[in-house]
Amino acid sequence: MRIGIVGAGYVGLVTGAGLAQMGHQVTLIDIDRHKVEMINRCESPIHEEGLDSLLRSLVPDRLKANVEIEDGFGNVDAIFICVQSSSSDNEHLDLSYVMAAARDIGRALGNRRGEYPVVVVKSTVSPGSTEGVVIPLLEQSSGKRAGIDFGVMANPEFLREGTAISDFLEPDRIIIGGLDAKGEAVLEEVYRGINATVVKVDLKTAEMIKFASNAFLATKVSFINEIGNICKLLGIDAYKVAGAIGADPRISPHYLRAGIGFGGSCLPKDTKDLSIVARRLGYEPTLLRSVLEVNERQPLRLVDLAEKKLGSLRGRRAAILGLAFKPGTDDLRKAPSIQVVEELLRRGAVVVVYDPAAQIRAKAIWPDVVTYAESARQAVSQADAVFILTEWEEFKDVRLYAGKAVFDGRRVLKPSDVSGLNYDGICW
Numbered sequence: 001m002r003i004g005i006v007g008a009g010y011v012g013l014v015t016g017a018g019l020a021q022m023g024h025q026v027t028l029i030d031i032d033r034h035k036v037e038m039i040n041r042c043e044s045p046i047h048e049e050g051l052d053s054l055l056r057s058l059v060p061d062r063l064k065a066n067v068e069i070e071d072g073f074g075n076v077d078a079i080f081i082c083v084q085s086s087s088s089d090n091e092h093l094d095l096s097y098v099m100a101a102a103r104d105i106g107r108a109l110g111n112r113r114g115e116y117p118v119v120v121v122k123s124t125v126s127p128g129s130t131e132g133v134v135i136p137l138l139e140q141s142s143g144k145r146a147g148i149d150f151g152v153m154a155n156p157e158f159l160r161e162g163t164a165i166s167d168f169l170e171p172d173r174i175i176i177g178g179l180d181a182k183g184e185a186v187l188e189e190v191y192r193g194i195n196a197t198v199v200k201v202d203l204k205t206a207e208m209i210k211f212a213s214n215a216f217l218a219t220k221v222s223f224i225n226e227i228g229n230i231c232k233l234l235g236i237d238a239y240k241v242a243g244a245i246g247a248d249p250r251i252s253p254h255y256l257r258a259g260i261g262f263g264g265s266c267l268p269k270d271t272k273d274l275s276i277v278a279r280r281l282g283y284e285p286t287l288l289r290s291v292l293e294v295n296e297r298q299p300l301r302l303v304d305l306a307e308k309k310l311g312s313l314r315g316r317r318a319a320i321l322g323l324a325f326k327p328g329t330d331d332l333r334k335a336p337s338i339q340v341v342e343e344l345l346r347r348g349a350v351v352v353v354y355d356p357a358a359q360i361r362a363k364a365i366w367p368d369v370v371t372y373a374e375s376a377r378q379a380v381s382q383a384d385a386v387f388i389l390t391e392w393e394e395f396k397d398v399r400l401y402a403g404k405a406v407f408d409g410r411r412v413l414k415p416s417d418v419s420g421l422n423y424d425g426i427c428w
């Protein structure tokens, strides 16, 4: 099939590469000319395992990128909207990129004769956005009618950074939110060849499924962190508790790793956006609000732990191991490390940081107030206290920590590793 994708960011690029890998002819559209040129040179603009080699096998025969919609969309069967969406503040949801994409696609649809192209919303948008915002814009700018001249679907993604390509090709389920059966059939055809349960619902339900999934994952993390904080005060290892409660299939062992909290571009944003949607409906989302509050406070508990143990942190040399919100990515969006570094600086510590992938992005946040080490060993060698904030494999080398006060926020070191070390875990 001929597929168009508007927005070559994380979701768009991985979706595009995945669909091209399945044999479809894919055109990516992005206003960022630099990104477009990189993709056409088979260079991935994002740090994602396996994407560079996939691009080398797909570009230009099955995958190409353009800046302009006109160039690419003349005859595509399906057009995916994969642009960013988020909350602009604590009350408003910002759909401006999605709206701009809908207008542009509408104009392209206006020139189409015959056929039945399908527009697929894959961006994470609040429930009701496709019906209430996207469809009216598509109809206005195309002069055509949704469900008659073209189809509209909602098809949320559940990609995790670091494993996004396999998450796309081997999903737990495919959610198809449809306006009409004809459009559903086109989207089923697009995904033919992926072995996964297809869940067919209406547009709004599909949008809600995405929000609820991420909000639940966030809730699970804040739950185990709250339990972890109580365990810490009781001298109990939260991981032993998580292992035991996780044996109950109603709870499951997944996503119960206590630590400094969840970050990234999805869980914080989607949980917050869902809270905004709820308040707009006149419902106070007490649980979701608490999930975010627990998460907001969690990273600071590691700094408090260090101050409790070492006394004032003023003038102390603190080494940070790990900045990315999780291993396998260079992404610092809502990374808990940001709060830890900021709080250490605020308390007067001298900070040196090391991350195998995210240093360049970190320099945009802290150009000069912290020192950037070339290696974990170099960072630790200059420090009194070491804060482990991302579970990169290389930080599991226990020899790094001899003679240092260690504060582990990601359970990088196991109990059996730490005997003889001056070591503390945030929830164990």
Ligand code: UDX
Pocket: 157, 158, 159, 160, 161, 162, 214, 217, 221, 254, 255, 256, 257, 258, 259, 260, 261, 262, 263, 264, 265, 266, 267, 325, 326
């Ligand atoms: C997440 C969802 O997993 C994915 O389905 C959705 O599409 C996008 O958001 P991602 O943001 O890539 O994916 O990260 P994920 O691996 O889920 O981790 C999110 C955050 O939670 C990370 O900061 C991670 O360190 C933290 N986390 C995760 C925990 O603290 N404990 C856990 O047990 C699991």
